[in-house]
Amino acid sequence: MPVDANKLIDGKQIAADVRREIKSDVDAHVAAGNRAPFLAVVLVGDNPASASYVRGKHRAAAEVGIDSENLTLPDSTSEAEILDVIKRLNRDENVDGILVQLPLPPHVDDQKVINAIAPSKDVDCFHPENVGKLMLGLPGLKPATPAGIVELLRRSGVETSGKHAVIVGRSNIVGKPLANLLIQKGVDCTVTVCHSRTRNLSEITRQADILIAAIGRPEFITADMVKEGAVVIDVGINRVEDDTRDRGYRLVGDVAFEAVAEIASAITPVPGGVGPMTIALMLKNTLSASI
């Protein structure tokens, strides 16, 4: 049975609105005599999913008038060579934003590379200084996926104040920073963070007014784990084999979409939910970093 369109939180549409606003700000910045914001993207290795995300980021940057360049380095690039590239980009005053696509190859320490990015150019908001500011509620760059989720809730008219948000997943990219954003003044959720060691997981997820799945396991959240009327946000993007598709796979989220949509009051699809918002908020950071 097709999913009730009224329940869909259309991230694609909402992200297009956000990009339109960014474009208008970029145009005004350039009309005032400034150069266009500039984003440098570092991609190491040939992970097809990462390459596809990076293409999407460049496409979206061009759409809003942000210039960007891609630095593709072979899988064999040493950590020291990657750090040298970052140092050069840090020094380059024509570069406003630096994004290193994760994951990096196993011989490279992701955190060491992140730590090398100048905090003022860290458009992912992964640097410890920016994570610290986020936690204290200080102004600064915002983590793209968590900020995208909060924006998605706000623009969809989902009430957050006093609501119980349950996050499944404790990653540095999503779970941890999202918990911080959701408890901030103005958002005002009560937050529970669950993870692989959580006991009685479904008992907790069933208490969620807002359930956020960010575990990276295809269709992990099933209908029995969701309370009637909950708002469900699916952060997962998983490739599962599918011989009926030309490309040999299809994308599914961390939520068993069709069954959960029957129970939820609102739900994000995959693709077309959180993903486009992540890109839009990263572009917003790039503009902020250029001003």
Ligand code: GUN
């Ligand atoms: N890999 C998966 N998600 C992200 C993201 O938001 N930023 C970067 N740089 N890498 C990622």
